[in-house]
Amino acid sequence: xxxxxxxxxxxxxxxxxxxxxxxLEALLSGAIKAALSYEADAEKPTMxxxxxxxxxxxxxxxxxIYKKGLPVSEEKAGIFRIGELFHGFLSRAFRSSGLDxxxxxxxxxxxxxxxxxxxxxxxxxxxxxxxxxxxxLAIDGEAYVIEAKSIRRLPPEPLRHHVAQLQLYLAGLGxxxxxxxxxxxxxxxxxxxxxxxxxxxxxxxxxxxxxLHEALxxxxxxxxxxxxxxxxxxxxxxxxxxxxGRRGRGV
Ligand code: SF4
Numbered sequence: 651x652x653x654x655x656x657x658x659x660x661x662x663x664x665x666x667x668x669x670x671x672x673x674l675e676a677l678l679s680g681a682i683k684a685a686l687s688y689e690a691d692a693e694k695p696t697m698x699x700x701x702x703x704x705x706x707x708x709x710x711x712x713x714x715i716y717k718k719g720l721p722v723s724e725e726k727a728g729i730f731r732i733g734e735l736f737h738g739f740l741s742r743a744f745r746s747s748g749l750d751x752x753x754x755x756x757x758x759x760x761x762x763x764x765x766x767x768x769x770x771x772x773x774x775x776x777x778x779x780x781x782x783x784x785x786x787l788a789i790d791g792e793a794y795v796i797e798a799k800s801i802r803r804l805p806p807e808p809l810r811h812h813v814a815q816l817q818l819y820l821a822g823l824g825x826x827x828x829x830x831x832x833x834x835x836x837x838x839x840x841x842x843x844x845x846x847x848x849x850x851x852x853x854x855x856x857x858x859x860x861x862l863h864e865a866l867x868x869x870x871x872x873x874x875x876x877x878x879x880x881x882x883x884x885x886x887x888x889x890x891x892x893x894x895g896r897r898g899r900g901v
Contacts, residue, residue, distance in 0.1 A: 686727035695720065697866050700859045702781040702818040706811035708876025709858065713865050714886045729800075736800050736833050737784045744787060744796075752793060753786040758822030762856060777863045779856075783819045783828075795819045795828030800835050808843040816845045817852040 695701070695716050704712050737754065744751050760779040785796035797816050799809075808830045816828050825847070832841045865872040874892025876884070887893040 686731065698863065699778045699780050700862060702779060702815045702822075705779070705818070705855055705858050705862070706814040708874055708880050708884070708892075709862055709865070709872040710874035710890060710892060711876060711880070711884050711886060712862055713872055714890075716862075716866055718886075720885065732800055732835065733798070736798050739838075740796065740798050740831060740833075741785055744785070750788040751785055752788050754784070756783045756786050756795075756823060757781075758783065758819065760818065760822045760856075762859065777859060779818055779822070779859055781818060781822065783823060786823070786825075792827070793823075793825050795823060795825055796831060797828060798831045798833060801832050802835060804832050804834050804839060804841045808845060813845055813848075814851060814855050817848055817855055820845075820847045821852050 697716055700712075704715070741751055741754055758781060762777040762779070783795045784798050787794045787796050795816060797812065797819065799812060812830050816830060820826065820828055827847070828845050830843045830845055832843075834840070861872060874890060876892070881887050881890075881893045884890070884893070
């Protein structure tokens with residue numbers, strides 16, 4: 651009898667432990683999901699305010715994002731968070747090496763006035779491009795924009811759309827030089843590329859912002875103009891006739 655009684659107690663104890671474990675796991679998982687859903691809330695774009703990270707990519711995709719909203723999966727929200735972790739890592743690495751980190755997540759806004767006029771920097775009415783540069787670093791009295799990118803494979807040269815994105819940061823912050831820092835997601839190996847202000851490249855990306863704005867105002871879908879690899883990662887590939895169906899080098 652005694653042995654039966656002991657066995658029953660052990661089972662109850664095991665059940666209670668299992669329930670406690672499940673509750674704890676749910677508690678921890680809930681905290682992580684809550685942090686990721688915060689990112690999802692931040693992904694609601696407003697017409698008239700455009701994003702440096704999106705502007706170099708397919709105009710059709712951007713148009714659809716502004717029309718329908720960007721569905722942010724838990725995986726994508728997680729990728730944003732990984733990016734933030736990398737920014738923090740870089741900032742600590744630079745500071746602990748004695749480098750002068752002037753700012754983190756430095757905000758800027760470019761305002762484009764009417765057609766044909768030069769872009770004005772600062773707040774005001776009109777089409778806006780708003781973003782945040784990861785880091786501003788000062789070396790020998792000159793300030794540099796640092797843009798960190800987590801990536802699957804280190805590229806042999808800076809990727810075109812990242813160089814274009816950096817042009818907006820340089821223009822918005824009134825700086826001439828910056829660096830793209832690629833960190834591979836698995837081993838934190840890195841590659842660093844200097845990027846200089848390039849006026850024609852900047853004009854091209856500002857023109858894209860104008861075209862996107864006009865397409866949104868007129869409610870006319872622009873022609874797809876993404877690179878083939880973009881389609882493989884596009885949220886709208888199932889409904890777009892421009893879909894190449896290709897998935898190239900991941901970013
Ligand atoms: S599927 Fe390709 S062409 Fe179509 S919107 Fe997406 S990225 Fe652009």
